[in-house]
Amino acid sequence: MEGRNDETPDRETLSLTKLLPCRESQIKLLTTLFGKRGDMTVPALFVYGHTATGKSAVINSVLKTHKLPHVLVNCVECYSSGFLYEAVLCALYTCQGSQKSDAPVRCDNMNDFVRLFRQTCVNLDLLNETVYIVLDKAERLREMDANILPAFLRLQELVDGNVCMIMLSEIVWEKFQCGTGFQEPYVVHFPDYNKDELLRILMRSAPAEFSEDLYQMYLSLVLSVFHIVCRNLSELQHLAAINFKKYIEPIKNGEATESDNRKLWKNFEPHLKKALQTVYLREVSSTQWERMLEESDMGKMITQQGLSSRTHVELPYYSKYLLIAAYLASYNPARSDKKFFSKHSDKKKKPKVVRKQERTNNHVLGPKPFPLDRLMAVFYAIVEGKVAPTANIFMQITSLVSVHLLAQVAGNDQIDVPKYKCLVSFDFIKSVARTVNFDVVRYLYDFV
Known part of the structure; x- marks a missing residue:
């Protein structure tokens, strides 16, 4: 050759x-x-x-x-x-x-x-x-x-x-x-881009009207928050593009200069936390997001218009229960399943050894992966009526993965048991549960 x-x-x-x-x-x-x-x-x-x-x-x-x-x-x-x-x-x-x-x-x-x-x-x-x-x-x-x-x-x-x-x-x-x-x-x-490589690539989109040092500082803040949960270059480019206007808001208003990093971060931090909840979900388009930035009550609009309408309209009936079951399996320890979902569990014999204040909050630690059989067990425990385990149910799990409401973290071959992780926020799952009249808080370990 x-x-x-x-x-x-x-x-x-x-x-x-x-x-x-x-x-x-x-x-x-x-x-x-x-x-x-x-x-x-x-x-x-x-x-x-x-x-x-x-x-x-x-x-x-x-x-x-x-x-x-x-x-x-x-x-x-x-x-x-x-x-x-x-x-x-x-x-x-x-x-x-x-x-x-x-x-x-x-x-x-x-x-x-x-x-x-x-x-x-x-x-x-x-x-x-x-x-x-x-x-x-x-x-x-x-x-x-x-x-x-x-x-x-x-x-x-x-x-x-x-x-x-x-x-x-x-x-x-x-x-x-x-x-x-x-x-x-x-x-x-083709390995994943590391943090320095992502910064180098994203810097190619630096706006001409601001200094490169300012945009590099902005990207460093974005990567420090999102790099833990998202390594996808396309997603990070999207996030960097739609959130930059909020970062430079104090500069345009004359309240800060490009060197006031602390003041810029203090104004940007709450907004960044809201954006973190929408990674992969695409609940609003870039144009809608920019329009919402101009509103004073942006956070409320995103929650009510973005999350609620999405869950009311787009999810099929059993997909809602599957998503609720996935959220419960992600944030509840496996040992608590018998207490919440077993009809014959003896609740009197097990006193509370750990008080609520002393527990580790699972919502702070983030979602944990769970096997497919546990997801189905929780699903059949909470769904109304008898549901046969047909191919249609398993296809809906695949659909939830494809729209990034669930993530498959293992089990791509024929040997490993499939494992998943729920990607939605607490507010999102509460709005889903309301559409089927299910009290999700009652079944969460962190709230009992």
């Missing part, structure tokens, strides 16, 4: 490192692996890392900057193997600027895909060049036909040409391996 000359980095690589900071090592590695246009490269490349770690941005930028023929397909949009094959073939028609074929490409199996892919490469004069197929959200391949993943990993061998299969995923490669026929891909890891 040929590679680029490592003695002098080309201008394209240097521009990429400036465009995508904190990913210099990954850009250099990918540039070396891809080589020049037409060079043979690795048959398969597996790129993994958490959300918003720059995987797609780096891969696409490297391919576009060096003008390498490539195809980008999101596996979420292809819910069947046939649609996936056809999406790759249709995108291949246009990767070189060619007009898409008028007749729709029909491909039902892997044999047809290999034949049509080779034929398309001949028609587009791509036999002497490496074609890169990028599959985003590649974990969806595990849910398709069993032969898709092994065949894609050996596609260079099957089509007898220069093809590189690039799979982007948020989970590790070990969870893809099953059965036989696998050819190990070259694995590239």
Whole structure:
């Protein structure tokens, strides 16, 4: 396999490192692996890392900057193997600027895909060049036909040409391996950005009308609060953008200068605590948030208009009980479940050894993870009427995770028991409980 000359980095690589900071090592590695246009490269490349770690941005930028023929397909949009094959073939028609074929490409199996892919490469004069197929959200391949993943990993061998299969995923490669026929891909890891790297990236959006020192101080305050609970770059960029106006409010009013860090922090701290409750929830848009900042009673508006309307309208009936059960499982110790939910518990035999004032407040410590079986036990104990454990109930748990009301903290494979954690605030769960006439405070360990 040929590679680029490592003695002098080309201008394209240097521009990429400036465009995508904190990913210099990954850009250099990918540039070396891809080589020049037409060079043979690795048959398969597996790129993994958490959300918003720059995987797609780096891969696409490297391919576009060096003008390498490539195809980008999101596996979420292809819910069947046939649609996936056809999406790759249709995108291949246009990767070189060619007009898409008028007749729709029909491909039902892997044999047809290999034949049509080779034929398309001949028609587009791509036999002497490496074609890169990028599959985003590649974990969806595990849910398709069993032969898709092994065949894609050996596609260079099957089509007898220069093809590189690039799979982007948020989970590790070990969870893809099953059965036989696998050819190990070259694995590239995109680690999470550390605090200094996040600060460096966020500083690129510094407003021109204020000094960089002021904006850096502002970002340091935001990261000191949110970095513990949120490492997602996209979320942090959103939070930094919508909250900066509140931070500089005393400066615009003439009550403080840029160097009055203590006065700026004192004005900003209560607002930051309210913003912390809305991480991942997106209860209000950026425009609505900015409009609320101009109101004197902003906190009350967010609670009443943002939280209440969201819980009244959007959650199905059983999802509300599932969310309440998740909140109780997150903030109640497991030993208290028998006391709260067992019909035959003997409450007289167990005197209170620890007084309420001496207990550790679980709401201060934050939510604790809990297993799926405990969630279902609490759910069946509090829900009205008899509910069968159908697939519909478990699908609603998945939906709560997808909208970031719950977080799955373990159990991605077939061995570990799934574990979850509730992400909503106390005010949020009280408004949910009111819609189903459930007294959630009565079942919380911190309030009895």
